[in-house]
Amino acid sequence: MIEYSTLKQTGRFIIILGIQILILNQIHLGGYITPFFYPLFILLLPFQTKGYVVLLLAFFTGLAVDMFSNSLGMHAAATLFMAFFRPGIIRLLSIKTEFEPEVEPRIHVMGKVWILTYTVMLIFIHHLSLFLIEVFRFYELGEILAKTIISAGFSVIIIMLTHFLMGSARKT
Amino acid sequence: MRNLFNFILKHYFFFLFVLLQVVAFMLIVQNNTYHRSFFINSTNLLAGNIYSLQSNVRGYFNLQSINRQLVIENETFRNQQASSFLKTDQTIFTFHDTLHQRQFTYINARVINNSVRDRNNYITLNKGRMQGVKPDMGVITHNGVVGIVKDVSNNFSSVLSTLHSDIQISAKLTKNNQLGTVLWEGYDYRKATMLYIPPHLELEVGDSIITSGFSHIFPENVFIGTISDYEIRRGDNFYTIEIDLACDFNSLENVYVVKNIFREELDMLESESRSLIR
Structure with missing residues (x-):
């Protein structure tokens, strides 16, 4: 059982990173807005995953994206921030805190509204810290906030679409 | 001492986060100054x-x-070729072009x-x-x-x-x-x-x-x-x-x-x- 879930996570990691690096990194909406899809990997980890596993996975996911974006460390730091706030936000949003070992935050488990709130909050944290780190000398805060909100909007749309696609694949 | 260890163990999530974040920021700073990250x-x-x-x-x-x-x-290069210019004077030859080095x-x-x-x-x-x-x-x-x-x-x-x-x-x-x-x-x-x-x-x-x-x-x-x-x-x-x-x-x-x-x-x-x- 453990081996199966490791295999599943590895496959998911490769697919999500492939989509991010090969397709989404080439998209620059309006000149400079790129949707970030790879946080989905951290969002989808089972609720009961140990804290240190989440942090380490977040660090290496970010680092892998950095390798292909010439931004060494920036995505790693942003993804770490996101992973750090994940347990707090799960506790904030749900009444019960104990889940079965393998349960993941998915639409057929938690419902659409819960998943949307959870995604929006964590993606906002991720994008805000990413842009703050990226430009920490140059831009005004308003500029960063605007960029964060627009980019986060696109990222959330793509992640929610993926959730719906995965949900229907599970039922059939 | 044991209390310190207990404290760190109890809040390991936070300390691991800080540790990894420090590593990430070290990478960022190093990368911005040198651009010499041979590895990644x-x-x-x-x-x-x-x-x-x-x-x-x-x-x-x-x-x-x-x-x-x-x-x-x-087309531009062809236009610049010697063959595309008309020779009007056959008596002057250039042996070693010192004007155009x-x-x-x-x-x-x-x-x-x-x-x-x-x-x-x-x-x-x-x-x-x-x-x-x-x-x-x-x-x-x-x-x-x-x-x-x-x-x-x-x-x-x-x-x-x-x-x-x-x-x-x-x-x-x-x-x-x-x-x-x-x-x-x-x-x-x-x-x-x-x-x-x-x-x-x-x-x-x-x-x-x-x-x-x-x-x-x-x-x-x-x-x-x-x-x-x-x-x-x-x-x-x-x-x-x-x-x-x-x-x-x-x-x-x-x-x-x-x-x-x-x-x-x-x-x-x-x-x-x-x-x-x-």
């Missing part, structure tokens, strides 16, 4: 090869426009990775040390300046694009040879900024801006762009000029790396005379 950088072999694979596939979609561009360039040679290269949306943008080329590319060489395309080579590996090179905060290009106005500096302030990859043009000069929208050649990186008279707007900011002694860049950084494909044969000689001479004054 798109110049390294794995990423380089994946990118050339990707760019091979993507290349097919642009074949038509590249063919058109090549035809135009061929060659100063610049060009190495053509293909862009295999490129970005325009960050504050500091980089371009990766598929030519490196083995093909004669060295750090600090200029990179141009058929219609404008692209950037300056920063690092080279054996088969790839990493270029600081004009869209980078560390790049300042010595430039001049075509119509009156006034010297200024072109740099990028962020925001839009189609616009750049030119500074240090004194305010008594008359400017017009549409005036063209070319390289000065004073930095020995680019040849003289390479097109940079045209003036789209200008103003004197309050408290400034110079114009702040907005430029429409001629080169479309979002669709770079084939570029030329410029090698200045006299570069070392010029740099040595200039640094010598500067050190004498002090």
Whole structure:
């Protein structure tokens, strides 16, 4: 059982990173807005995953994206921030805190509204810290906030679409 | 002591987070100062090869426009060939041309990775040390300046694009040879900024801006762009000029790396005379 879930996570990691690096990194909406899809990997980890596993996975996911974006460390730091706030936000949003070992935050488990709130909050944290780190000398805060909100909007749309696609694949 | 261990163990989540975050920030700072991350950088072999694979596939979609561009360039070169000039005087021959000594040679290269949306943008080329590319060489395309080579590996090179905060290009106005500096302030990859043009000069929208050649990186008279707007900011002694860049950084494909044969000689001479004054 453990081996199966490791295999599943590895496959998911490769697919999500492939989509991010090969397709989404080439998209620059309006000149400079790129949707970030790879946080989905951290969002989808089972609720009961140990804290240190989440942090380490977040660090290496970010680092892998950095390798292909010439931004060494920036995505790693942003993804770490996101992973750090994940347990707090799960506790904030749900009444019960104990889940079965393998349960993941998915639409057929938690419902659409819960998943949307959870995604929006964590993606906002991720994008805000990413842009703050990226430009920490140059831009005004308003500029960063605007960029964060627009980019986060696109990222959330793509992640929610993926959730719906995965949900229907599970039922059939 | 045991209490300390217990405390750390109890809050291990927070401490691990801080530890990893410190590592990440160390990477960021190191990367911003040196750009010499041999390990994890798109110049390294794995990423380089994946990118050339990707760019091979993507290349097919642009074949038509590249063919058109090549035809135009061929036409220009044909026009410059000796055979396309009429010989009017058969009695004069040139044995050794001392009037035209060659100063610049060009190495053509293909862009295999490129970005325009960050504050500091980089371009990766598929030519490196083995093909004669060295750090600090200029990179141009058929219609404008692209950037300056920063690092080279054996088969790839990493270029600081004009869209980078560390790049300042010595430039001049075509119509009156006034010297200024072109740099990028962020925001839009189609616009750049030119500074240090004194305010008594008359400017017009549409005036063209070319390289000065004073930095020995680019040849003289390479097109940079045209003036789209200008103003004197309050408290400034110079114009702040907005430029429409001629080169479309979002669709770079084939570029030329410029090698200045006299570069070392010029740099040595200039640094010598500067050190004498002090």
